[in-house]
Amino acid sequence: MSDLKPSVQSLRRVRFNSIWLVPIVALVVAGWMLYQNWATQGPLIEIVASNAEGLSVGKTKVKARNVDVGEVTSIHLSKDYNHAIIQVRLDNGTRQMLGDDTKFWVIKPRIGREGISGLGTLLSGAYIEMEPGHQGEKTRFNMLTQAPLSTSEDQGIRLRLRSNGLSKLDVGAPVHFHGYEVGYIEKVGFDLKSADITYRLFIKAPYDELVNSSVQFWLTPGLAIVSSARGVQVKMDSLETLLSGGISFGVTKGHAGKPVPDFTQFNLYGSKEQAENHRYDQFINYVFLFNSNISGLEEGAPVEFRGIRIGTVTQVPYNGISFHRLSTMSNPSIPVLARIEPQRLDSDFQKNISLKDWQELLKSQIKLGLRASLETSNILTGAKIIDIDFVPHAKAPTSETFGGYAAFPTVAGKFNQIQNKLVQILDHLAKAPIQQTMQGVQQTLKQADQSLISLRQSSDQLNQLLKRSTKEQLPTHVRDTLVQINRTLSQYQQQGAMGQSLQQSFKSLQRSLNELQPLLQQLGEHSNALIFDHSRPADKIPPAGHPMESH
Incomplete structure (x- = not known):
């Protein structure tokens, strides 16, 4: 018992020392600072990029409207090594800026079609630009390859376009209305199923009011040289569209449209003419069977009535043609599919007359002699x-169908009619007995020469008779008659005026026939030689003789 008293007394002697307050306060302050730092930190997000070019840990800032809102804290590769993972610590109070529509892209010096941008980063270095979002909450984002052309706050309308068989346009290409830039291409894609190029356009306000259900879109021709039935047309737009291309749209006069919502889909055509032709959605298809050469007739060529366009050629030749169909025809014809478009003639179509009424009208006019023919509209291009x-x-038409469409009766074109008549004339000339005619003319000339000789002999005999001494015994009227006959015969002699003229005429006729003989012979061999050139065969060169061998 006495041993425990000293230990109790020693414990009572231990007292609290104030020096311990210093580390305790330091721990409390450090803990508070850590808590404050943790409480004031913003969210940690990840940005997936194709590469981390120009970015550095602890140096690269994240900015929104040129205000620092965060910093890059880590950069590493993804597990598949195909992307760069960039971790960014944002400032406190930025969590509400993170949404499904938040966008990130790198600002650095760029030289492109839009010009030079990002020159301010040459000294400060590249940084990440952030466009705040408003929908949802997200912590992992994809880095854009370039700055977006529009923001969520921009007012306007977004549209989708599809094109087939046309060249691709790039993001940022302008959209024009009557030559004025009203928007641009936001996104370009490709549909594997339909093999169509897809575009997303943004039309800025207030120009979005120009877009309605009746507008058509076509490629803006930077420089276009078009050969058509009307000739050769050269179209040139601005230098900007010449380098980068573009899209134009417009509305046909008299076609009122309705407002359309965002992301309405339209078709993109190669030219304004093609876009206008596709406005006529009410038409009557016919198959035209031509017995002549259709070279020069192309898809899109006009169908005209006395110079007024009333339709469009759609397929040359029509794909419904088959060997069996041609083999059963006595005179095989080439089918061409074309359509009659009543909307070209009647702006209030379907109000005044229906498509069925137009069909009945065309049937009645065909019975009255309405026919189709191929005509050359441009001699230079052969269109x-x-x-x-x-x-x-006109011959009465026979009710015939081809490939499921009614056949429109056709006749030969004006030029083909002239050519056929000329060929018939040349064929008759070729069948004429030219050789026999030439022989007859030559015999006639020989007989004429003999007749002149006989006339000369008769004239000489009369002169001798008149000079004889017994001429006075002849009656006076007989003598006068003989003198007159002598004068007449002297005129027809070779030395006489009539004889010389007749002889010259015969010689001229002989020369003309000699000159015409090669031409007539060529026409006999080739009846179409006057239309189509036939080159003469090259003159034969006799082979050179062998030199004599010296002995």
């Missing part, structure tokens, strides 16, 4: 069109 007009005394 052809289908011309429809009334033909007098």
